[in-house]
Amino acid sequence: MMSKVISGNEAVALGVKLSRVKVIAIYPITPQTYIIEELAAMRDKGELDAEVIRVESEHSAMAAIYGAASTGVRVYTATASQGLLYMHEMVWWVAGSRIPIVMTVGTRAVGAPWNIWNEHTDFMSERDSGWIMTFASTPQEALDLTLQAFRISEDERVFLPMMVGMDGFILSHTKTRVYIPSQEDVDEFLPPRKQPYTLDPEDPVDIGNMFQPIDYMKFRHSIHLAMLHSIDVIKEVGKEYEKKVIPIGSYSTLNDSYKLDDAEYAIVSMGAWSLDVMQVVDELRKEGIKIGLYRIRYVRPWDEEDIKKKLGDKQGILVLDRSVSFGRGGHLYLELKSTLPEANIKGVVTGLGGVSIGKDMILPLTRKFIEGNTNNEWFYPSEVEKVELRNPRYIK
Amino acid sequence: MSLNYQYFPVSRPSEGGGGKTGNWRIVRPLVDLNKCIGCKACYLWCPENTIIPSDGKVTINYEYCKGCGVCSNVCPVKAISMVNEL
Numbered sequence: 001m002m003s004k005v006i007s008g009n010e011a012v013a014l015g016v017k018l019s020r021v022k023v024i025a026i027y028p029i030t031p032q033t034y035i036i037e038e039l040a041a042m043r044d045k046g047e048l049d050a051e052v053i054r055v056e057s058e059h060s061a062m063a064a065i066y067g068a069a070s071t072g073v074r075v076y077t078a079t080a081s082q083g084l085l086y087m088h089e090m091v092w093w094v095a096g097s098r099i100p101i102v103m104t105v106g107t108r109a110v111g112a113p114w115n116i117w118n119e120h121t122d123f124m125s126e127r128d129s130g131w132i133m134t135f136a137s138t139p140q141e142a143l144d145l146t147l148q149a150f151r152i153s154e155d156e157r158v159f160l161p162m163m164v165g166m167d168g169f170i171l172s173h174t175k176t177r178v179y180i181p182s183q184e185d186v187d188e189f190l191p192p193r194k195q196p197y198t199l200d201p202e203d204p205v206d207i208g209n210m211f212q213p214i215d216y217m218k219f220r221h222s223i224h225l226a227m228l229h230s231i232d233v234i235k236e237v238g239k240e241y242e243k244k245v246i247p248i249g250s251y252s253t254l255n256d257s258y259k260l261d262d263a264e265y266a267i268v269s270m271g272a273w274s275l276d277v278m279q280v281v282d283e284l285r286k287e288g289i290k291i292g293l294y295r296i297r298y299v300r301p302w303d304e305e306d307i308k309k310k311l312g313d314k315q316g317i318l319v320l321d322r323s324v325s326f327g328r329g330g331h332l333y334l335e336l337k338s339t340l341p342e343a344n345i346k347g348v349v350t351g352l353g354g355v356s357i358g359k360d361m362i363l364p365l366t367r368k369f370i371e372g373n374t375n376n377e378w379f380y381p382s383e384v385e386k387v388e389l390r391n392p393r394y395i396k
Numbered sequence: 397m398s399l400n401y402q403y404f405p406v407s408r409p410s411e412g413g414g415g416k417t418g419n420w421r422i423v424r425p426l427v428d429l430n431k432c433i434g435c436k437a438c439y440l441w442c443p444e445n446t447i448i449p450s451d452g453k454v455t456i457n458y459e460y461c462k463g464c465g466v467c468s469n470v471c472p473v474k475a476i477s478m479v480n481e482l
């Protein structure tokens with residue numbers, strides 16, 4: 001194991017290389033482009049023994065690795081924003097076919113209006129597709145989760161594709177110190193891939209054929225059960241990773257927490273700004289306010305049991321969302337509310353489209369919440385500038 | 397741990413996946429064995445898997461054949477013609 005100062009994108013590219021991926025489909029979209037450029041460069045230098053397919057769209061990127069993975073090889077691609085939306089159809093085909101695949105999503109706002117900055121709505125809009133969905137909070141975690149994703153996705157109790165989210169720019173482009181495991185450690189952790197069936201001329205099968213309603217429903221049910229069973233697998237793989245690959249993480253639970261045990265109040269968040277929330281927790285603790293952080297790392301599977309256990313007794317829960325379901329509220333808020341219907345939960349939607357939210361904004365927001373003055377709301381850290389807003393005009 | 401919750405959506409080629417045809421088919425494929433060169437294109441393409449290669453030629457199982465005409469379309473030497481059922 002060694003350490004280097006690298007960006008989230010570079011960390012992910014190294015993780016993919018260490019996983020001995022055999023087929024990579026590449027299509028550029030900000031902010032993940034850097035990952036696939038790195039992988040292409042690695043291949044160019046002969047460091048990576050993989051087929052790199054230059055496809056003409058994200059839909060084709062997913063289709064290409066879906067086909068390749070169906071033959072039993074380990075595959076990878078990355079996307080973001082409009083690109084993820086464009087591959088949406090294929091994303092469902094892969095999960096429905098029960099093909100293990102790992103993909104990075106460098107999260108980004110969805111147009112219109114055009115915006116290339118960070119937001120989680122693209123990622124969250126795939127949560128019903130049957131993919132396991134995890135979200136990193138540091139470049140280190142992006143690398144760790146990528147390596148674990150291959151193991152989890154290919155486990156016989158799971159056989160579901162997995163996407164690893166990472167805040168666009170905030171993690172993808174920021175350089176920090178990252179521990180990189182050795183190839184030997186990864187090889188020991190990540191055995192060669194197996195899957196229940198492969199495309200093989202000696203034993204022909206048809207994948208994703210037409211199914212009668214009752215069979216179709218049975219398959220959907222099996223995806224649901226595999227998703228639930230993956231909870232144990234994730235914990236097991238996390239523990240092994242902690243022990244054998246990088247002995248510094250905390251992967252024995254799906255979600256992470258900070259100073260939560262004795263807390264009366266909790267903040268729930270996901271992704272990079274959770275580190276800002278940790279500072280907020282420290283600050284408020286100095287003032288004697290018992291508060292802690294519950295960090296969502298897995299959106300799917302949803303660790304209902306752990307959430308009930310860790311948050312069930314809290315006096316108040318503030319959920320920070322960087323994504324929104326229009327007319328309803330933040331996605332995490334809605335998930336939390338359905339898990340703990342009796343609890344005092346408030347949701348704040350903020351940070352959309354790259355609005356910069358740091359400790360100095362979360363602190364007053366949290367104070368207001370503890371004082372009991374927060375309703376479910378949208379939080380703007382500064383004045384909104386009107387570029388050009390038209391009044392409705394009616395054409396005669 | 398039992399894995400019996402795991403199901404995978406695959407199917408294998410089998411004769412007459414759509415069931416027996418009954419009497420609703422209106423055209424049937426007729427193979428001109430003098431023209432047939434035994435390339436098996438019709439066998440590969442038949443969605444009902446009702447074409448059986450034998451002795452370098454092909455025969456068709458009309459119990460399952462739906463009369464879709466795919467075989468007739470793909471035959472490179474136009475050995476299959478679709479004829480009226482009655």
Ligand code: SF4
Nearest residue numbers: 442461462464465467
């Ligand atoms: S008509 Fe259709 S179903 Fe019948 S043999 Fe030809 S391809 Fe098969």
Ligand code: SF4
Nearest residue numbers: 432433435436438471
């Ligand atoms: S496609 Fe035509 S030539 Fe080829 S095996 Fe069938 S009938 Fe014969």
